[in-house]
Amino acid sequence: EVQLLESGGGLVQPGGSLTLSCAASGFTFSSYVMNWVRQAPGKGLEWVSTIGIGGNTYYADSVKGRFTISRDNSQNTLYLQMDSLRAEDTAVYSCAKDIVASLAPDYWGQGTLVTVSS
């Protein structure tokens, strides 16, 4: 059974940093494109970042230069390092895996809440 479990969310002050983790199980982690997607309270889905099988990384303009996506295939874990956090980064952050060769996110975690506030 595919499982994605996010952790690391919490309350952080504006300008602060936080690292999110996504522990994956039930599939061959190294063979899949992985994503971070966020959802601000009461709002729609917003794509944040994607990392390819070979480690290529892609970011939304809203987080480029502040967030870093990475993966540790030996630990089956996806990360999102978030720096220079702003109030508008407040959201539930979820990780999701893509279907092989179909560029669609088929399994999602429950998400972890990040609140940026003083």
Place this chain on the structure above:
Amino acid sequence: DIVITQTPLSSPVTLGQPASISCRSNQSLVHSDGNTYLSWLQQRPGQPPRLLIYKISNRFSGVPDRFSGSGAGTDFTLKISRVEAEDVGVYYCMQTARYSRSFGQGTKLEIK
């Protein structure tokens, strides 16, 4: 960047009746590999998103056949042939044709 516009933003539907959601892109979603990467996801209240359709019209595993997707280029449609109570939620289209992915604003499906 690709901007996705969904219509309507809210759709009250009678149980057993059909529903249709439109998704329009400001650029073609045809990838350089020839495929069109447009997906539809459902988010029930309090739940993570669930993949319904990928590459325009391919139903994901376990998705009922009352859900269907169609379209090409920049215009796409999700249809539910007969709405059931469990279909209540927000529906999103998503493009992954470019390295920078994007979602539509979401369409809230509710029962009249």
